Amino acid sequence: MKPNVSDVLLELSGLVARNAAPDIPPADRAGALGLTAALLAMASRTWDDAAHQLVIENRALRKLLHLEGDESDFRISALTAENARLRANLIDCHIAAEARDPELEAAIWTELVVSTERRLTQGSPV
Amino acid sequence: MSLEARIADYVATQMPEASDIVVDRLSRISGGASRETYRFRLSWLEHGASKSRALILRRDPPASLIDTERRIEFEAYRAFYGSTVPVPEMLWLEESSAPLDYPFFIAAEIEGFQAAPALLWTDPYLPSHGKLAERKWTILGEIAKADPVALGLTSVMPNVAPGDCWSRELGYWEQVLDDDQTEPLPIIRAAIRWLRANPPPPPKTIALVHGDYRTGNFLFDTAGNIHGVLDWEMAHLGDPLEDLGWSLNPVWSFGRNLAGGLVSNALAVSVWERSSGLKADPGALHWWTLFNCVKGQAIWVSSAKAWIDGGNREPIMVYPPWALQNAQDRAVLKVMGRL
Numbered sequence: 001m002k003p004n005v006s007d008v009l010l011e012l013s014g015l016v017a018r019n020a021a022p023d024i025p026p027a028d029r030a031g032a033l034g035l036t037a038a039l040l041a042m043a044s045r046t047w048d049d050a051a052h053q054l055v056i057e058n059r060a061l062r063k064l065l066h067l068e069g070d071e072s073d074f075r076i077s078a079l080t081a082e083n084a085r086l087r088a089n090l091i092d093c094h095i096a097a098e099a100r101d102p103e104l105e106a107a108i109w110t111e112l113v114v115s116t117e118r119r120l121t122q123g124s125p126v
Numbered sequence: 127m128s129l130e131a132r133i134a135d136y137v138a139t140q141m142p143e144a145s146d147i148v149v150d151r152l153s154r155i156s157g158g159a160s161r162e163t164y165r166f167r168l169s170w171l172e173h174g175a176s177k178s179r180a181l182i183l184r185r186d187p188p189a190s191l192i193d194t195e196r197r198i199e200f201e202a203y204r205a206f207y208g209s210t211v212p213v214p215e216m217l218w219l220e221e222s223s224a225p226l227d228y229p230f231f232i233a234a235e236i237e238g239f240q241a242a243p244a245l246l247w248t249d250p251y252l253p254s255h256g257k258l259a260e261r262k263w264t265i266l267g268e269i270a271k272a273d274p275v276a277l278g279l280t281s282v283m284p285n286v287a288p289g290d291c292w293s294r295e296l297g298y299w300e301q302v303l304d305d306d307q308t309e310p311l312p313i314i315r316a317a318i319r320w321l322r323a324n325p326p327p328p329p330k331t332i333a334l335v336h337g338d339y340r341t342g343n344f345l346f347d348t349a350g351n352i353h354g355v356l357d358w359e360m361a362h363l364g365d366p367l368e369d370l371g372w373s374l375n376p377v378w379s380f381g382r383n384l385a386g387g388l389v390s391n392a393l394a395v396s397v398w399e400r401s402s403g404l405k406a407d408p409g410a411l412h413w414w415t416l417f418n419c420v421k422g423q424a425i426w427v428s429s430a431k432a433w434i435d436g437g438n439r440e441p442i443m444v445y446p447p448w449a450l451q452n453a454q455d456r457a458v459l460k461v462m463g464r465l
Contacts, residue, residue: 001447001448001451002308002309002427002430002434002447002451003430003433003434003444003447007434008433008444011439012441015441025153027153027154028153028154031154031155032441035441035442035445036441038441038445039441039444039445039448042448042449080309083309084309084310087309087310087312088310090310090312091310091312091315091316094312094315094316095319098319108312109464112312112313112316112455112459112464113459113464113465115313115455116313116452116455116456116459116465119452119455120452121448121449121452121453123381123449124381124449124452124453124456125376125377125378125379125380125381125450125453126376126377126379126381126453126454126456126457126460126465
Protein backbone atom coordinates (compact mmCIF):
# COMPACT_ATOMS: atom_id res chain seq x y z
CA MET A 1 0.00 0.00 0.00
CA LYS A 2 1.19 3.51 -0.81
CA PRO A 3 1.86 5.62 1.17
CA ASN A 4 3.78 3.07 3.25
CA VAL A 5 1.90 1.92 6.32
CA SER A 6 4.81 2.68 8.68
CA ASP A 7 5.08 6.27 7.41
CA VAL A 8 1.34 6.81 7.79
CA LEU A 9 1.29 5.41 11.33
CA LEU A 10 4.03 7.84 12.33
CA GLU A 11 2.10 10.76 10.85
CA LEU A 12 -1.12 9.66 12.53
CA SER A 13 0.59 9.52 15.92
CA GLY A 14 1.44 13.20 15.55
CA LEU A 15 -2.08 14.01 14.41
CA VAL A 16 -3.62 12.26 17.41
CA ALA A 17 -1.25 14.13 19.72
CA ARG A 18 -2.19 17.46 18.18
CA ASN A 19 -5.88 16.67 18.54
CA ALA A 20 -5.39 15.91 22.22
CA ALA A 21 -4.96 19.65 22.79
CA PRO A 22 -8.04 21.16 24.49
CA ASP A 23 -8.44 24.10 22.11
CA ILE A 24 -9.13 22.08 18.93
CA PRO A 25 -12.64 22.86 17.61
CA PRO A 26 -14.83 19.75 18.11
CA ALA A 27 -15.84 19.58 14.43
CA ASP A 28 -12.19 19.65 13.32
CA ARG A 29 -11.24 17.06 15.91
CA ALA A 30 -14.09 14.77 14.87
CA GLY A 31 -13.11 15.01 11.21
CA ALA A 32 -9.44 14.31 11.85
CA LEU A 33 -9.93 11.47 14.31
CA GLY A 34 -12.73 9.77 12.40
CA LEU A 35 -10.56 9.24 9.35
CA THR A 36 -7.57 8.41 11.54
CA ALA A 37 -9.56 5.59 13.11
CA ALA A 38 -10.49 4.25 9.69
CA LEU A 39 -6.84 4.29 8.57
CA LEU A 40 -5.65 2.62 11.77
CA ALA A 41 -8.20 -0.15 11.23
CA MET A 42 -7.00 -0.66 7.66
CA ALA A 43 -3.37 -0.74 8.80
CA SER A 44 -4.14 -3.27 11.51
CA ARG A 45 -5.78 -5.60 9.02
CA THR A 46 -2.73 -5.63 6.74
CA TRP A 47 -0.16 -5.91 9.53
CA ASP A 48 -0.03 -9.66 10.06
CA ASP A 49 -0.35 -10.54 6.39
CA ALA A 50 1.91 -8.01 4.68
CA ALA A 51 5.30 -9.79 4.66
CA HIS A 52 3.73 -13.17 3.93
CA GLN A 53 1.84 -11.91 0.87
CA LEU A 54 4.90 -10.10 -0.49
CA VAL A 55 7.07 -13.21 -0.18
CA ILE A 56 4.41 -15.33 -1.89
CA GLU A 57 3.98 -12.84 -4.71
CA ASN A 58 7.68 -12.25 -5.23
CA ARG A 59 8.28 -15.99 -5.54
CA ALA A 60 5.38 -16.33 -8.00
CA LEU A 61 6.71 -13.48 -10.12
CA ARG A 62 10.27 -14.85 -10.17
CA LYS A 63 8.94 -18.19 -11.33
CA LEU A 64 6.77 -16.61 -14.03
CA LEU A 65 9.56 -14.32 -15.25
CA HIS A 66 12.42 -16.81 -14.83
CA LEU A 67 14.28 -14.34 -12.63
CA GLU A 68 16.60 -14.81 -9.67
CA GLY A 69 16.19 -12.86 -6.45
CA ASP A 70 17.63 -12.28 -3.02
CA GLU A 71 15.61 -13.49 0.00
CA SER A 72 17.97 -12.55 2.80
CA ASP A 73 16.01 -9.48 3.94
CA PHE A 74 12.40 -9.96 5.05
CA ARG A 75 11.67 -6.43 6.19
CA ILE A 76 8.55 -5.12 4.47
CA SER A 77 10.52 -2.24 2.93
CA ALA A 78 12.98 -4.67 1.31
CA LEU A 79 10.24 -7.03 0.15
CA THR A 80 8.29 -4.08 -1.29
CA ALA A 81 11.33 -2.84 -3.21
CA GLU A 82 11.86 -6.32 -4.66
CA ASN A 83 8.16 -6.51 -5.53
CA ALA A 84 8.42 -3.21 -7.42
CA ARG A 85 11.45 -4.51 -9.34
CA LEU A 86 9.60 -7.68 -10.30
CA ARG A 87 6.36 -5.92 -11.27
CA ALA A 88 8.31 -3.51 -13.49
CA ASN A 89 9.78 -6.57 -15.21
CA LEU A 90 6.29 -8.02 -15.47
CA ILE A 91 5.10 -5.00 -17.46
CA ASP A 92 7.92 -5.44 -19.99
CA CYS A 93 7.26 -9.16 -20.21
CA HIS A 94 3.51 -8.52 -20.66
CA ILE A 95 4.14 -6.16 -23.58
CA ALA A 96 6.34 -8.73 -25.27
CA ALA A 97 3.86 -11.55 -24.63
CA GLU A 98 0.96 -9.57 -26.12
CA ALA A 99 2.83 -9.52 -29.42
CA ARG A 100 3.95 -13.11 -29.68
CA ASP A 101 3.15 -15.45 -26.78
CA PRO A 102 -0.58 -15.93 -25.98
CA GLU A 103 0.18 -18.68 -23.45
CA LEU A 104 2.51 -16.46 -21.45
CA GLU A 105 0.07 -13.56 -21.77
CA ALA A 106 -2.68 -15.71 -20.28
CA ALA A 107 -0.39 -16.75 -17.42
CA ILE A 108 0.42 -13.09 -16.73
CA TRP A 109 -3.27 -12.18 -16.60
CA THR A 110 -3.86 -15.04 -14.20
CA GLU A 111 -1.07 -13.76 -11.94
CA LEU A 112 -2.46 -10.21 -12.13
CA VAL A 113 -5.89 -11.42 -11.02
CA VAL A 114 -4.33 -13.32 -8.12
CA SER A 115 -2.26 -10.26 -7.19
CA THR A 116 -5.46 -8.28 -6.59
CA GLU A 117 -6.85 -11.09 -4.43
CA ARG A 118 -3.71 -10.90 -2.27
CA ARG A 119 -4.33 -7.17 -1.82
CA LEU A 120 -8.06 -7.35 -1.09
CA THR A 121 -9.12 -5.09 1.75
CA GLN A 122 -12.19 -5.53 3.92
CA GLY A 123 -15.16 -3.81 2.32
CA SER A 124 -13.49 -3.51 -1.07
CA PRO A 125 -16.11 -2.26 -3.56
CA VAL A 126 -14.88 -4.66 -6.28
CA MET B 127 -6.83 36.75 12.96
CA SER B 128 -9.31 33.85 12.95
CA LEU B 129 -10.60 32.35 9.72
CA GLU B 130 -14.10 33.59 10.64
CA ALA B 131 -12.87 37.17 10.91
CA ARG B 132 -10.94 36.94 7.64
CA ILE B 133 -14.01 35.58 5.82
CA ALA B 134 -16.09 38.42 7.29
CA ASP B 135 -13.53 40.97 6.10
CA TYR B 136 -13.62 39.50 2.61
CA VAL B 137 -17.42 39.42 2.46
CA ALA B 138 -17.48 43.09 3.50
CA THR B 139 -15.57 43.94 0.31
CA GLN B 140 -18.21 42.10 -1.75
CA MET B 141 -21.30 43.48 0.04
CA PRO B 142 -20.80 47.23 0.41
CA GLU B 143 -24.44 47.69 1.42
CA ALA B 144 -24.00 45.37 4.42
CA SER B 145 -22.81 46.25 7.89
CA ASP B 146 -22.16 44.38 11.15
CA ILE B 147 -21.06 41.32 9.20
CA VAL B 148 -20.51 38.26 11.38
CA VAL B 149 -19.29 34.79 10.41
CA ASP B 150 -19.99 32.00 12.89
CA ARG B 151 -20.75 28.26 13.08
CA LEU B 152 -17.70 27.66 10.90
CA SER B 153 -16.92 23.96 10.57
CA ARG B 154 -14.97 21.88 8.14
CA ILE B 155 -16.85 19.28 6.14
CA SER B 156 -14.97 15.99 6.18
CA GLY B 157 -13.92 14.58 2.83
CA GLY B 158 -13.06 17.07 0.15
CA ALA B 159 -9.61 15.82 -0.83
CA SER B 160 -9.40 18.20 -3.77
CA ARG B 161 -10.56 21.35 -1.95
CA GLU B 162 -11.02 22.27 1.71
CA THR B 163 -14.76 22.68 2.26
CA TYR B 164 -16.28 24.62 5.16
CA ARG B 165 -19.83 25.54 6.05
CA PHE B 166 -20.63 28.71 7.99
CA ARG B 167 -23.41 31.15 8.76
CA LEU B 168 -23.15 34.71 7.52
CA SER B 169 -25.15 37.37 9.39
CA TRP B 170 -25.37 41.07 8.52
CA LEU B 171 -27.46 44.22 8.68
CA GLU B 172 -28.82 45.66 5.46
CA HIS B 173 -30.94 48.84 5.38
CA GLY B 174 -31.72 48.29 9.03
CA ALA B 175 -32.86 44.69 8.54
CA SER B 176 -31.07 41.73 10.10
CA LYS B 177 -30.26 38.95 7.63
CA SER B 178 -28.40 35.64 7.63
CA ARG B 179 -27.53 32.90 5.21
CA ALA B 180 -25.88 29.46 5.30
CA LEU B 181 -22.84 29.42 3.02
CA ILE B 182 -20.08 27.13 1.82
CA LEU B 183 -16.40 28.03 1.43
CA ARG B 184 -14.36 25.93 -1.01
CA ARG B 185 -10.67 26.71 -0.64
CA ASP B 186 -7.67 25.27 -2.48
CA PRO B 187 -5.50 23.12 -0.19
CA PRO B 188 -1.67 23.27 -0.12
CA ALA B 189 -1.59 20.17 -2.36
CA SER B 190 -4.47 18.27 -3.88
CA LEU B 191 -5.22 14.91 -5.42
CA ILE B 192 -6.66 16.78 -8.39
CA ASP B 193 -5.05 19.83 -9.96
CA THR B 194 -7.79 21.99 -11.40
CA GLU B 195 -8.71 25.60 -12.01
CA ARG B 196 -11.28 26.79 -9.52
CA ARG B 197 -12.64 29.26 -12.12
CA ILE B 198 -13.72 26.34 -14.30
CA GLU B 199 -15.53 24.76 -11.37
CA PHE B 200 -17.14 28.06 -10.42
CA GLU B 201 -18.34 28.78 -13.97
CA ALA B 202 -19.69 25.25 -14.42
CA TYR B 203 -21.82 25.64 -11.31
CA ARG B 204 -22.94 29.09 -12.40
CA ALA B 205 -23.87 27.89 -15.88
CA PHE B 206 -26.42 25.42 -14.53
CA TYR B 207 -27.87 27.49 -11.69
CA GLY B 208 -31.63 27.77 -12.12
CA SER B 209 -31.75 25.00 -14.76
CA THR B 210 -33.04 21.42 -14.64
CA VAL B 211 -29.60 20.45 -13.31
CA PRO B 212 -29.79 21.42 -9.64
CA VAL B 213 -26.69 23.18 -8.32
CA PRO B 214 -25.97 25.62 -5.49
CA GLU B 215 -25.83 29.34 -6.21
CA MET B 216 -22.30 30.65 -6.67
CA LEU B 217 -21.60 33.98 -4.95
CA TRP B 218 -17.95 35.02 -5.11
CA LEU B 219 -14.79 33.67 -6.72
CA GLU B 220 -11.46 34.86 -5.36
CA GLU B 221 -8.37 33.79 -7.31
CA SER B 222 -5.90 35.76 -5.19
CA SER B 223 -4.27 34.09 -2.18
CA ALA B 224 -4.28 37.32 -0.19
CA PRO B 225 -7.64 37.16 1.64
CA LEU B 226 -7.56 33.52 2.86
CA ASP B 227 -4.05 32.25 1.98
CA TYR B 228 -5.30 30.21 -0.99
CA PRO B 229 -7.80 30.86 -3.82
CA PHE B 230 -11.39 30.03 -2.97
CA PHE B 231 -15.03 30.52 -3.80
CA ILE B 232 -18.12 31.02 -1.65
CA ALA B 233 -21.51 29.52 -2.51
CA ALA B 234 -24.93 29.16 -0.96
CA GLU B 235 -25.42 25.98 1.05
CA ILE B 236 -28.23 23.65 0.03
CA GLU B 237 -29.35 22.63 3.50
CA GLY B 238 -31.11 19.57 4.83
CA PHE B 239 -29.95 16.82 2.48
CA GLN B 240 -27.32 14.09 2.45
CA ALA B 241 -24.44 13.18 0.16
CA ALA B 242 -22.78 10.22 1.95
CA PRO B 243 -23.35 7.00 -0.05
CA ALA B 244 -23.21 4.83 3.08
CA LEU B 245 -26.57 6.25 4.17
CA LEU B 246 -28.20 4.93 1.02
CA TRP B 247 -27.75 1.31 2.07
CA THR B 248 -29.76 1.88 5.26
CA ASP B 249 -33.34 2.75 6.13
CA PRO B 250 -35.09 5.01 5.32
CA TYR B 251 -33.19 5.35 2.03
CA LEU B 252 -33.44 1.75 0.74
CA PRO B 253 -36.85 2.13 -0.95
CA SER B 254 -35.68 5.25 -2.80
CA HIS B 255 -33.05 3.59 -5.00
CA GLY B 256 -35.20 3.25 -8.13
CA LYS B 257 -36.36 6.86 -8.03
CA LEU B 258 -32.89 8.12 -7.12
CA ALA B 259 -31.35 6.25 -10.04
CA GLU B 260 -33.98 7.66 -12.39
CA ARG B 261 -33.13 11.18 -11.21
CA LYS B 262 -29.38 10.55 -11.21
CA TRP B 263 -29.11 9.44 -14.83
CA THR B 264 -31.84 11.79 -16.02
CA ILE B 265 -29.82 14.73 -14.70
CA LEU B 266 -26.65 13.32 -16.28
CA GLY B 267 -28.56 13.16 -19.57
CA GLU B 268 -29.54 16.82 -19.08
CA ILE B 269 -25.88 17.72 -18.65
CA ALA B 270 -24.98 15.71 -21.76
CA LYS B 271 -27.51 17.47 -23.97
CA ALA B 272 -26.80 21.00 -22.68
CA ASP B 273 -25.13 23.28 -25.23
CA PRO B 274 -21.73 24.40 -23.86
CA VAL B 275 -21.74 27.44 -26.16
CA ALA B 276 -25.15 28.60 -24.93
CA LEU B 277 -23.99 28.06 -21.35
CA GLY B 278 -20.99 30.32 -21.96
CA LEU B 279 -18.57 27.57 -21.05
CA THR B 280 -16.54 27.49 -24.25
CA SER B 281 -14.88 30.74 -23.19
CA VAL B 282 -13.53 29.27 -19.93
CA MET B 283 -12.83 25.66 -20.94
CA PRO B 284 -10.37 24.47 -23.60
CA ASN B 285 -12.17 23.33 -26.73
CA VAL B 286 -11.59 19.90 -28.25
CA ALA B 287 -12.32 18.38 -31.65
CA PRO B 288 -14.63 15.33 -31.55
CA GLY B 289 -11.90 13.08 -32.89
CA ASP B 290 -9.47 14.22 -30.18
CA CYS B 291 -11.66 13.66 -27.10
CA TRP B 292 -10.35 10.23 -26.23
CA SER B 293 -6.68 10.91 -26.93
CA ARG B 294 -6.66 14.18 -25.00
CA GLU B 295 -8.21 12.61 -21.90
CA LEU B 296 -6.16 9.42 -22.03
CA GLY B 297 -2.97 11.38 -22.66
CA TYR B 298 -3.65 13.69 -19.74
CA TRP B 299 -4.31 10.93 -17.20
CA GLU B 300 -1.50 8.73 -18.49
CA GLN B 301 0.85 11.66 -17.91
CA VAL B 302 -0.51 12.02 -14.37
CA LEU B 303 0.31 8.35 -13.80
CA ASP B 304 3.79 8.79 -15.29
CA ASP B 305 4.42 11.76 -13.00
CA ASP B 306 2.90 10.45 -9.79
CA GLN B 307 3.11 6.67 -9.61
CA THR B 308 5.31 5.44 -6.79
CA GLU B 309 5.20 1.78 -7.75
CA PRO B 310 4.70 -0.16 -11.02
CA LEU B 311 1.06 -0.55 -12.15
CA PRO B 312 0.96 -3.58 -14.47
CA ILE B 313 -2.84 -3.80 -14.68
CA ILE B 314 -3.33 -0.12 -15.44
CA ARG B 315 -0.52 -0.13 -18.01
CA ALA B 316 -2.14 -3.10 -19.76
CA ALA B 317 -5.46 -1.25 -19.80
CA ILE B 318 -3.80 1.83 -21.34
CA ARG B 319 -2.25 -0.30 -24.10
CA TRP B 320 -5.68 -1.76 -24.88
CA LEU B 321 -7.30 1.68 -24.90
CA ARG B 322 -4.71 3.04 -27.31
CA ALA B 323 -5.11 0.05 -29.61
CA ASN B 324 -8.93 0.26 -29.67
CA PRO B 325 -9.98 3.94 -29.77
CA PRO B 326 -13.68 4.82 -29.64
CA PRO B 327 -15.55 6.58 -32.45
CA PRO B 328 -15.78 10.38 -32.14
CA PRO B 329 -18.90 11.77 -30.44
CA LYS B 330 -21.59 13.36 -32.60
CA THR B 331 -21.53 16.44 -30.39
CA ILE B 332 -19.14 17.98 -27.88
CA ALA B 333 -20.74 18.21 -24.44
CA LEU B 334 -19.94 19.51 -21.02
CA VAL B 335 -18.46 16.64 -19.02
CA HIS B 336 -18.94 16.92 -15.25
CA GLY B 337 -15.90 14.73 -14.70
CA ASP B 338 -16.86 13.21 -11.32
CA TYR B 339 -20.56 12.35 -11.60
CA ARG B 340 -21.12 9.51 -9.17
CA THR B 341 -23.14 8.50 -6.14
CA GLY B 342 -21.64 10.63 -3.38
CA ASN B 343 -21.36 13.81 -5.42
CA PHE B 344 -24.97 14.90 -5.23
CA LEU B 345 -27.38 15.81 -2.41
CA PHE B 346 -30.33 13.46 -1.98
CA ASP B 347 -33.35 12.99 0.26
CA THR B 348 -35.26 9.96 1.51
CA ALA B 349 -37.74 10.15 -1.40
CA GLY B 350 -35.07 9.75 -4.09
CA ASN B 351 -34.93 13.40 -5.16
CA ILE B 352 -31.63 15.10 -6.01
CA HIS B 353 -31.25 18.68 -4.75
CA GLY B 354 -27.73 19.60 -5.82
CA VAL B 355 -25.01 18.21 -8.08
CA LEU B 356 -21.62 18.93 -6.50
CA ASP B 357 -17.88 18.65 -7.18
CA TRP B 358 -17.53 20.08 -10.65
CA GLU B 359 -13.77 20.62 -10.31
CA MET B 360 -12.94 18.24 -13.16
CA ALA B 361 -15.54 19.68 -15.57
CA HIS B 362 -14.39 20.00 -19.17
CA LEU B 363 -15.61 19.77 -22.74
CA GLY B 364 -15.58 16.33 -24.32
CA ASP B 365 -17.45 13.15 -25.22
CA PRO B 366 -20.72 12.84 -23.26
CA LEU B 367 -20.09 9.12 -22.89
CA GLU B 368 -17.15 9.97 -20.64
CA ASP B 369 -19.48 10.93 -17.78
CA LEU B 370 -21.66 7.89 -18.33
CA GLY B 371 -18.57 5.68 -18.21
CA TRP B 372 -17.41 7.27 -14.94
CA SER B 373 -20.83 6.62 -13.42
CA LEU B 374 -20.44 2.93 -14.38
CA ASN B 375 -16.89 2.58 -12.99
CA PRO B 376 -17.23 -0.52 -10.75
CA VAL B 377 -15.54 1.22 -7.79
CA TRP B 378 -18.68 3.34 -7.55
CA SER B 379 -20.83 0.22 -7.12
CA PHE B 380 -19.94 0.27 -3.40
CA GLY B 381 -19.70 -3.51 -3.42
CA ARG B 382 -23.31 -3.95 -4.55
CA ASN B 383 -22.52 -4.92 -8.17
CA LEU B 384 -24.95 -2.25 -9.38
CA ALA B 385 -24.34 1.02 -11.21
CA GLY B 386 -23.73 3.59 -8.50
CA GLY B 387 -24.87 0.93 -6.02
CA LEU B 388 -28.43 1.58 -7.21
CA VAL B 389 -29.61 -0.21 -10.39
CA SER B 390 -28.31 -2.36 -13.23
CA ASN B 391 -25.95 -0.83 -15.79
CA ALA B 392 -28.56 -1.47 -18.50
CA LEU B 393 -31.22 0.50 -16.66
CA ALA B 394 -28.85 3.37 -15.93
CA VAL B 395 -27.87 3.58 -19.60
CA SER B 396 -31.49 3.46 -20.79
CA VAL B 397 -32.46 6.35 -18.48
CA TRP B 398 -29.47 8.36 -19.71
CA GLU B 399 -30.33 7.67 -23.37
CA ARG B 400 -33.93 8.74 -22.87
CA SER B 401 -32.93 11.93 -21.09
CA SER B 402 -30.03 12.95 -23.32
CA GLY B 403 -31.57 11.92 -26.62
CA LEU B 404 -28.20 10.32 -27.41
CA LYS B 405 -27.35 6.71 -28.18
CA ALA B 406 -24.71 5.04 -26.02
CA ASP B 407 -22.82 2.87 -28.50
CA PRO B 408 -21.90 -0.23 -26.44
CA GLY B 409 -18.34 -0.44 -27.76
CA ALA B 410 -17.69 3.24 -27.16
CA LEU B 411 -19.23 3.08 -23.70
CA HIS B 412 -17.03 0.10 -22.87
CA TRP B 413 -13.99 2.14 -23.92
CA TRP B 414 -15.02 5.10 -21.76
CA THR B 415 -15.79 2.87 -18.77
CA LEU B 416 -12.33 1.30 -18.96
CA PHE B 417 -10.77 4.72 -19.50
CA ASN B 418 -12.46 5.92 -16.32
CA CYS B 419 -10.88 3.06 -14.41
CA VAL B 420 -7.49 4.38 -15.57
CA LYS B 421 -8.51 7.92 -14.62
CA GLY B 422 -9.65 6.76 -11.20
CA GLN B 423 -6.33 5.04 -10.57
CA ALA B 424 -4.47 8.18 -11.62
CA ILE B 425 -6.42 10.14 -9.01
CA TRP B 426 -5.71 7.63 -6.22
CA VAL B 427 -2.04 7.50 -7.19
CA SER B 428 -1.85 11.30 -7.17
CA SER B 429 -3.37 11.40 -3.74
CA ALA B 430 -0.69 9.04 -2.43
CA LYS B 431 2.03 11.09 -4.13
CA ALA B 432 0.79 14.36 -2.63
CA TRP B 433 0.96 12.78 0.82
CA ILE B 434 4.37 11.16 0.25
CA ASP B 435 5.85 14.44 -1.04
CA GLY B 436 4.61 16.19 2.10
CA GLY B 437 2.47 18.71 0.27
CA ASN B 438 -0.66 17.54 2.05
CA ARG B 439 -0.47 15.22 5.09
CA GLU B 440 -4.21 15.16 5.79
CA PRO B 441 -5.62 11.64 6.46
CA ILE B 442 -8.07 12.16 3.59
CA MET B 443 -5.13 11.93 1.19
CA VAL B 444 -4.31 8.40 2.42
CA TYR B 445 -7.80 6.96 2.49
CA PRO B 446 -8.47 6.92 -1.30
CA PRO B 447 -5.27 5.08 -2.28
CA TRP B 448 -5.53 2.60 0.57
CA ALA B 449 -9.22 1.91 0.07
CA LEU B 450 -9.51 2.14 -3.70
CA GLN B 451 -6.22 1.43 -5.49
CA ASN B 452 -6.57 -2.36 -5.47
CA ALA B 453 -10.32 -2.08 -6.04
CA GLN B 454 -9.62 0.08 -9.08
CA ASP B 455 -7.25 -2.58 -10.45
CA ARG B 456 -10.01 -5.15 -9.93
CA ALA B 457 -12.44 -2.82 -11.68
CA VAL B 458 -10.12 -2.82 -14.71
CA LEU B 459 -10.03 -6.61 -14.66
CA LYS B 460 -13.81 -6.74 -14.43
CA VAL B 461 -14.40 -4.29 -17.28
CA MET B 462 -11.85 -6.15 -19.44
CA GLY B 463 -13.61 -9.45 -18.71
CA ARG B 464 -10.65 -10.86 -16.77
CA LEU B 465 -12.37 -11.12 -13.38
